[in-house]
Amino acid sequence: MVDHKFIGKTYGPFRYEIGREKMKEYALATKDNRPIYIDEEFAKNTKYGDIIAMPNFAAVYGLRGAGHVLIDPELQLNLIMLVHGAQEFEWFTVVKPGDVITETGKIADIYEKGNLDFVVYEGESRNQNGELVCRAKATFIITGGGS
Amino acid sequence: MEELAKIKYDEVNVGDEIPTFEHTWQKMDGIIYAGASGDFNPIHVDPDIAKLSGQPNVFAHGLFNMALLGKTIIDWIGDPGNLKKFSVQFRGRVFPGDTVTFGGRVKEKLEGNLVVLEVWANKQDGSPALKNCEATVYLP
Numbered sequence A: 001m002v003d004h005k006f007i008g009k010t011y012g013p014f015r016y017e018i019g020r021e022k023m024k025e026y027a028l029a030t031k032d033n034r035p036i037y038i039d040e041e042f043a044k045n046t047k048y049g050d051i052i053a054m055p056n057f058a059a060v061y062g063l064r065g066a067g068h069v070l071i072d073p074e075l076q077l078n079l080i081m082l083v084h085g086a087q088e089f090e091w092f093t094v095v096k097p098g099d100v101i102t103e104t105g106k107i108a109d110i111y112e113k114g115n116l117d118f119v120v121y122e123g124e125s126r127n128q129n130g131e132l133v134c135r136a137k138a139t140f141i142i143t144g145g146g147s
Numbered sequence B: 001m002e003e004l005a006k007i008k009y010d011e012v013n014v015g016d017e018i019p020t021f022e023h024t025w026q027k028m029d030g031i032i033y034a035g036a037s038g039d040f041n042p043i044h045v046d047p048d049i050a051k052l053s054g055q056p057n058v059f060a061h062g063l064f065n066m067a068l069l070g071k072t073i074i075d076w077i078g079d080p081g082n083l084k085k086f087s088v089q090f091r092g093r094v095f096p097g098d099t100v101t102f103g104g105r106v107k108e109k110l111e112g113n114l115v116v117l118e119v120w121a122n123k124q125d126g127s128p129a130l131k132n133c134e135a136t137v138y139l140p
Helices: A020-029 A040-044 A055-061 A064-070 B027-037 B047-052 B062-077
Strands: A010-017 A082-091 A100-113 A116-126 A132-143 B017-024 B083-090 B099-110 B114-123 B128-138
Touching: A010 A064, A010 A116, A020 A055, A020 B027, A055 A082, A055 A132, A055 B062, A055 B083, A064 A100, A064 A116, A064 A132, A082 B062, A100 A132, B017 B062, B027 B062, B062 B083, B062 B099, B062 B114, B062 B128, B083 B114, B099 B128
Parallel strands: none
Antiparallel strands: A010 A100, A082 A132, A082 B083, A100 A116, A116 A132, B017 B099, B083 B128, B099 B114, B114 B128
């Protein structure tokens, strides 16, 4: 069982500068070559004026705190028995090259169901203008006891 | 000006299905995704480690499967900026050679031009890779 006293523990801020080629690399790695992700000439003539990151690029800039939860020496999660059970993203604006994202997060919940332990991480990402970009919620499941 | 949005709110009915997308996962997909995402968890790239963890082979990152389901939704709506909310449960491992079909259906039309989709990703034997998935999109 994971100690409930860690509910509310905060992580971050984590800074991530959005790289043009990294955005493209992620889109292509996930089999999406639509021009608004990779073609600056095309993007110039859209309302965005430049390429945008695919929404799921939030997995890169918006879940860094979750990575720190997994290796947090205080929590001592049993990584061998841990799976990423569920993921939710909510987006509020698009991400463009050069944006500087700051993510802060917390352990939103810890609970048990039968033999399974659940640890829920919630992160919030804002850009250099302070605008909310994305909320991310990751649920990790540890089988057979948390630590 | 290039218009990205494809389908209009008024053209959509509850029960409509969105076009499916199919992908057969190979080990290289996992290696390329690891590099692109920075997630080098060896169970997705190193068969020896995958076997040590009790799996028959390496398997796809869950977030890779989620991104492909996101692509399927965006293929239908056109404008990536109109995907507002997206949730999945990671339920089945996708091993080399597994073919996953990504699809979805209009579940509900809300005020403010928002549409809720029930979406899914199933392997060739019908078992889910992703389950209980939902997306909220804005349609002009």
